[in-house]
Amino acid sequence: MVLMTSFAFADAVLINGAGATFPYPIYSKWFDEYGKANPGTQFNYQSIGSGGGIKQILAKTVAFGATDKPMSDEDLVKNGLFQFPAVMGGILPVVNLPGVQPGTMKLDADVLSDIFLGKITKWSDPRIAALNPGLKIPNWPVTVVHRSDGSGTTYVWTSYLALKSAEWKSKVGANTDVKWPVGQGGKGNDGVAAVVKQTPGSIGYVEYVFAHANKLTHTQLKDHDGQFIQPDFETFQNAAARATFKAPGYSSSLLDQPGKAWPVTSPTYILVYKKQTNADGAAVLAFFDWAFKNGDAAARQLDYIPLPPSAEAAVRAGWAANISLNGKPVYISK
Amino acid sequence: MTALPAKTGGMTRTRPKGASFDPLFLLVCGTAATLLLSALAGIVGSLLIGGWPALSHFKLDFFTSSDWDPVQDIYGGAGPIVGTLITAVLSLALALPIAFGVAVFLVEFCPPVLRRPIGIAVELLAGVPSIVYGMWGLFIFAPLFRDLVEMPLISSAPAGSLQEKIFSGIPNGSGILAASIILSVMILPYIAATLRELFLTVPAKVRESAYGVGCTTMEVIWSVTLPYVRRSAIGAVMLGLGRALGETMAVTFIIGNSHAFPKGLFDGGSTIASTIANEFAEASSDMHTSALIALGFVLFVITFAVLAIARALLGAPKHG
Numbered sequence: 001m002v003l004m005t006s007f008a009f010a011d012a013v014l015i016n017g018a019g020a021t022f023p024y025p026i027y028s029k030w031f032d033e034y035g036k037a038n039p040g041t042q043f044n045y046q047s048i049g050s051g052g053g054i055k056q057i058l059a060k061t062v063a064f065g066a067t068d069k070p071m072s073d074e075d076l077v078k079n080g081l082f083q084f085p086a087v088m089g090g091i092l093p094v095v096n097l098p099g100v101q102p103g104t105m106k107l108d109a110d111v112l113s114d115i116f117l118g119k120i121t122k123w124s125d126p127r128i129a130a131l132n133p134g135l136k137i138p139n140w141p142v143t144v145v146h147r148s149d150g151s152g153t154t155y156v157w158t159s160y161l162a163l164k165s166a167e168w169k170s171k172v173g174a175n176t177d178v179k180w181p182v183g184q185g186g187k188g189n190d191g192v193a194a195v196v197k198q199t200p201g202s203i204g205y206v207e208y209v210f211a212h213a214n215k216l217t218h219t220q221l222k223d224h225d226g227q228f229i230q231p232d233f234e235t236f237q238n239a240a241a242r243a244t245f246k247a248p249g250y251s252s253s254l255l256d257q258p259g260k261a262w263p264v265t266s267p268t269y270i271l272v273y274k275k276q277t278n279a280d281g282a283a284v285l286a287f288f289d290w291a292f293k294n295g296d297a298a299a300r301q302l303d304y305i306p307l308p309p310s311a312e313a314a315v316r317a318g319w320a321a322n323i324s325l326n327g328k329p330v331y332i333s334k
Numbered sequence: 335m336t337a338l339p340a341k342t343g344g345m346t347r348t349r350p351k352g353a354s355f356d357p358l359f360l361l362v363c364g365t366a367a368t369l370l371l372s373a374l375a376g377i378v379g380s381l382l383i384g385g386w387p388a389l390s391h392f393k394l395d396f397f398t399s400s401d402w403d404p405v406q407d408i409y410g411g412a413g414p415i416v417g418t419l420i421t422a423v424l425s426l427a428l429a430l431p432i433a434f435g436v437a438v439f440l441v442e443f444c445p446p447v448l449r450r451p452i453g454i455a456v457e458l459l460a461g462v463p464s465i466v467y468g469m470w471g472l473f474i475f476a477p478l479f480r481d482l483v484e485m486p487l488i489s490s491a492p493a494g495s496l497q498e499k500i501f502s503g504i505p506n507g508s509g510i511l512a513a514s515i516i517l518s519v520m521i522l523p524y525i526a527a528t529l530r531e532l533f534l535t536v537p538a539k540v541r542e543s544a545y546g547v548g549c550t551t552m553e554v555i556w557s558v559t560l561p562y563v564r565r566s567a568i569g570a571v572m573l574g575l576g577r578a579l580g581e582t583m584a585v586t587f588i589i590g591n592s593h594a595f596p597k598g599l600f601d602g603g604s605t606i607a608s609t610i611a612n613e614f615a616e617a618s619s620d621m622h623t624s625a626l627i628a629l630g631f632v633l634f635v636i637t638f639a640v641l642a643i644a645r646a647l648l649g650a651p652k653h654g
Binding site for chain 2 (some may be wrong): 049050051053142143148149150151171173174175176177178179180183184185186187191194195198199202
C-alpha cells in the first residue's frame with residue numbers, strides 16, 4: 001500500500017497555471033483539497049496578474065491562464081482559446097469617516113463617479129447628504145484611494161462607473177489601469193485597505209474579502225431597482241444568478257443587475273486551448289469539474305461566490321463541445 | 335634568478351612551470367569581462383528596442399508630458415521622471431548630514447569600544463530588505479508621520495503662505511516627502527560607510543600636525559580631512575544617489591502612486607521604478623509595455639550617468 005502511494009506521487013502529473021491574483025486564495029485552497037483526493041495530479045499556480053496569465057497562455061508555457069478581464073471573442077477565436085468562468089467575487093466601496101459605522105452610509109453610482117472624478121470634494125456635499133438623511137458625516141475633504149498596480153479589481157470597478165456614468169466613460173473609461181483624475185494609489189488590495197485606514201475622509205474600493213479582513217467601513221449601494229442594499233452573500237448571489245454564460249466567450253457582465261443584486265460583482269475566468277496537444281487539458285478540466293462539484297463550501301469560507309448550477313452546466317457543455325485532443329473531446333459530460 | 339643566463343648564448347631560456355597556462359588564464363578572465371560587458375550592452379540594447387515604439391511614437395512628449403492614460407494608450411513619463419529626481423535629491427539632502435556626522439563621530443570621537451558596534455549597526459541598516467522598509471514605512475512610519483509632522487505643518491500654515499504651498503497634499507503619511515525620508519534611511523549606511531573609509535585614508539601625520547598647531551577637531555575636519563578627500567567624498571555621495579534612484583519596493587509602498595506632477599511635499603507622486611513595479615505585470619497593451627520599458631531605459635541612462643560621474647570622481651587623484 002505504502003509502495004503504491006509513493007509510486008503514485010513519483011508519477012504525479014504537474015499542471016502549470018498562471019494569472020489573476022484575485023482568485024489565487026480559492027484556487028490554492030482547491031488545489032490543496034483536490035491534491036489530497038487525487039494524489040496523481042499536482043497544480044502549480046503563479047499569481048502574476050491577469051495580463052501575465054494571458055501572456056503565459058499565449059506563449060504556451062502553462063496549461064491554463066487565469067484572468068479577471070475577459071478576453072474578447074475575436075481574440076479567443078484568433079488564438080484558438082476557450083474561456084470559462086471559475087468563481088465570482090464582489091467589490092465594494094469602503095470609507096474612513098470617523099463616526100460613520102460600517103454599512104450605514106448610502107451611495108449611488110452618480111455620486112460615486114463624481115467622487116472618483118474629483119467633482120465632489122467634501123463629504124458635506126449636499127448630494128451625499130441627500131442620500132443619507134440623518135447620518136452625521138464629518139466635513140472632511142474627500143480623498144480617493146485607488147489601486148496603483150494594474151488589476152482586475154480596477155477593471156471591474158471602472159467598468160461599473162463607466163456603465164453608470166457617461167462622463168466617466170468618456171473622460172476615464174474602463175481598464176485594468178486608468179488615468180485617475182484624483183487620488184492616491186495603494187499597491188494591491190492590501191495597499192488600498194492600508195491607505196484608506198490611515199486617511200480620514202478617504203474612499204476606496206476593495207474585494208469583499210479584504211474589506212472583511214481589514215474591518216473597513218463599507219457602504220450601501222443603490223442597486224438596479226433603486227433600492228439601497230448591503231454587500232453580503234445574498235446580494236452577491238443574486239447578482240451571480242443573473243449570469244448568462246454563452247458561447248463563444250462565456251463572459252457575462254454581472255454589473256448592475258436587477259433583483260436585489262450587488263451592482264459590482266464579477267466573475268474571474270480561465271483560459272485553455274481548444275485543441276489540446278497532451279493530457280494536461282483533461283487534467284485541468286477534471287480539476288474544475290471537481291471544484292464545481294465539491295468546492296462551494298471552501299469558496300464561501302473565503303468570501304467568494306460559487307457559480308450557480310445553471311452556469312456550471314453551461315460551462316460543462318462548453319467543455320464537451322469545444323475542447324479536444326487529437327479530434328476527440330477531452331471532457332465528456334455525464 | 336641565478337638560473338637565468340646573463341648572456342644569451344645558444345642556451346634555451348628556462349620558463350617557470352605553468353607559464354603556458356597564462357594564455358588560458360588570460361582567455362578565461364577576458365571572457366568573464368567580455369561576458370559582463372556584453373550583458374550590459376544587451377540590457378541597454380533590449381531596453382532601447384523594447385522602448386522604441388513608445389519613444390518614437392511620443393517623441394519629446396514622453397519626457398515633457400505627465401499625461402499617463404492606459405485607456406487611451408497615451409503615455410507621458412514626465413511625472414515618474416521628475417518624481418525619481420525629486421525623491422533622490424531630497425533623500426540625499428536628508429541622508430548626507432547624518433551620514434557625515436556618523437562618519438566623523440566614528441573616526442574622530444568614538445571610543446574604540448563603541449566603534450565596532452556602531453559600525454556594525456550602520457552596516458545592518460544596509461542589509462534590511464527593501465520590502466521591509468516599505469511595509470514598515472506604510473504601516474508604522476506613515477501614521478506617525480501624519481500625526482507628528484503633516485497635520486501640524488498643514489494646520490499651522492496661514493492661508494496663502496509659502497508654507498501652505500510647500501506642504502500641500504493629502505495628510506495621510508504617504509507622499510513625496512515620506513518616501514524621501516524612507517529612502518534617506520536606506521542610502522545612509524552606504525554613504526556613512528564610504529565616508530568613514532575615506533576619512534581613514536587621511537594620513538595620521540597630516541591630521542596630527544594640524545592638531546599640533548592647535549586646531550580644534552572641527553577645524554581639522556573642515557580644513558584638513560574634508561579637503562583631502564573632497565573628490566572621493568563626492569563620489570561616495572553619488573553612489574548613494576545611484577541607489578536612491580533605482581529603489582523600488584519601499585518607494586512603491588509609500589510614495590502615494592499618482593502619475594501627475596506632485597503639487598507639494600505631502601502630495602502623492604511616483605518614480606520610474608515604482609511605476610514599472612506597479613504596472614508591468616498587468617500592462618494592458620503593447621504600447622503600455624513599451625512605455626514602461628522606455629521608462630526603464632531613461633532610468634538606466636540617469637543611473638549610468640550618476641555612477642559614471644561617481645567613478646570619475648572616485649578614481650581621480652586624492653588631493654583634489
